[in-house]
Amino acid sequence: MRSLVTTVGLLGLLWAGSAQARPADTACPSPTDDVDTILNDMKTPSEALPHGAKLTWTDKKTGRSYPTYAVKPRIFYGNKPPSRYGAVQGWGQLWQSIEPSTASHTLVELRRYRTYLLDKTTGRWERVQSSENVAGRAFPEDFHSKPPIPADAKPAPDGGTLVRMIPDRNFHFWPTSGRQPFDHDTLGGVFVTVQARLVPDESGVDDRAQANYLLSAGLDYWTAAGAAYKGDKVSNGDAGIGRFKRVGVCWRTYTMTTVPADVFRTNPPPLD
Numbered sequence: 570m571r572s573l574v575t576t577v578g579l580l581g582l583l584w585a586g587s588a589q590a591r592p593a594d595t596a597c598p599s600p601t602d603d604v605d606t607i608l609n610d611m612k613t614p615s616e617a618l619p620h621g622a623k624l625t626w627t628d629k630k631t632g633r634s635y636p637t638y639a640v641k642p643r644i645f646y647g648n649k650p651p652s653r654y655g656a657v658q659g660w661g662q663l664w665q666s667i668e669p670s671t672a673s674h675t676l677v678e679l680r681r682y683r684t685y686l687l688d689k690t691t692g693r694w695e696r697v698q699s700s701e702n703v704a705g706r707a708f709p710e711d712f713h714s715k716p717p718i719p720a721d722a723k724p725a726p727d728g729g730t731l732v733r734m735i736p737d738r739n740f741h742f743w744p745t746s747g748r749q750p751f752d753h754d755t756l757g758g759v760f761v762t763v764q765a766r767l768v769p770d771e772s773g774v775d776d777r778a779q780a781n782y783l784l785s786a787g788l789d790y791w792t793a794a795g796a797a798y799k800g801d802k803v804s805n806g807d808a809g810i811g812r813f814k815r816v817g818v819c820w821r822t823y824t825m826t827t828v829p830a831d832v833f834r835t836n837p838p839p840l841d
Contacts, residue, residue, distance in 0.1 A: 597819035602762050602840040607824045608833060610786075614641045615813035619664035619783050621710030621737065638785070638810040645807045646790060647827045648758050654790035654806070656748040659684035659698050659761040661786045661823065663732065663740040664710070664813070670734075672780035674770045677816055679703050680729030682744035682763045684788065685838040687828055689757025694838040697749040701728040703763070705742030707735045717741075731768070734782065748794040758828030759808050760838050761786050766820045783813040786823045 618624065622639035637643075646654075663677055684698035702724060706717035720740050721733040732740050765784050769775045787810040796804050811825035826833060 600820040610811040610824045611642045617666045642812040644809040650790040656791040656794040658748040659788045660743040666781035668781040670781040672776040674772045674774040675780040676731045685760040687757040688755045698744045698746045700744040700746045702730045703742040707738040760826040762824045782816040784823045785813045786811045786825045
C-alpha cells in the first residue's frame with residue numbers, strides 16, 4: 570500500500586510541474602553529456618508523463634504496486650543479462666506528453682545516437698554504435714494493441730532525422746548502425762545518448778510553443794544481431810530505461826546508463 574501511495578504522490582508532483590508555464594526561448598547553448606546530467610537521468614522522475622503509457626504495475630505475488638518507466642527511470646537486466654542474449658541495441662522513444670499538443674507544423678529532429686560498452690577487465694569504454702540518423706516505427710502507446718506502422722520521418726539537412734508525430738502513437742527508434750555483439754565476461758555497463766530538438770516544418774508557421782513532446786533513451790539485449798522479435802523478454806529485454814525529458818527548441822541530450830554512479834564519476838565514457 571505504501572508503494573502505491575508513493576506512486577500517487579509522485580504522479581501528483583509531475584502533474585503540478587506540468588502545469589507550470591515553460592520559460593521563454595533563449596539563445597541555445599551547446600548540448601553536452603556532462604556526468605551530472607547523465608546520472609540525474611537515472612535517478613530523477615520524468616519531467617512529465619507520456620500520453621497513454623501505463624503508469625503503475627502490480628506484482629502478482631505480493632499485490633504491491635510500483636511506478637513504471639513512464640514515471641521514473643529504471644534498471645532491469647542492468648549489467649547481468651541472461652546468457653541467451655548476445656547482442657545490444659540502443660534505442661529511444663519519442664512520445665506526446667499528457668499535456669495537450671496543438672502544434673501541427675512542428676517536427677522533432679534527432680541526431681548523434683551513440684552506444685558505449687564498458688569493459689570491466691580493462692576499464693575501457695568502446696563505442697559500438699554510432700549514427701547521425703535513426704530508423705524507427707510508429708507504435709501504439711501501449712506497444713501491443715495494434716501493429717506498428719511506418720513513421721512520418723525523413724532525413725534532416727544536417728544528417729539527422731526529422732519526425733512528425735502521429736496522434737496516439739509514439740516513435741520508437743534506434744541507430745542505423747545495427748545491433749552489435751557483446752561479451753558477457755567483460756560487460757561492465759552500458760551507456761547510450763541521443764540528441765533532440767523541435768524545428769518548424771517547411772510551411773513557414775512556427776508553432777513550437779504549442780508542442781509537448783517527451784523523449785527517453787534505453788538499450789535492449791537481443792539473442793542475436795539478426796534475431797526477429799518473438800516477444801518481450803524472449804528475443805530481447807531491456808538493460809534499463811532513462812527518464813522522460815521534454816523536447817525543446819534547443820538541442821538536448823537524453824541518456825541511460827547501467828554503470829553505478831561512483832564508477833561512472835571516476836571513469837566516464839569518452840563524451841563527445
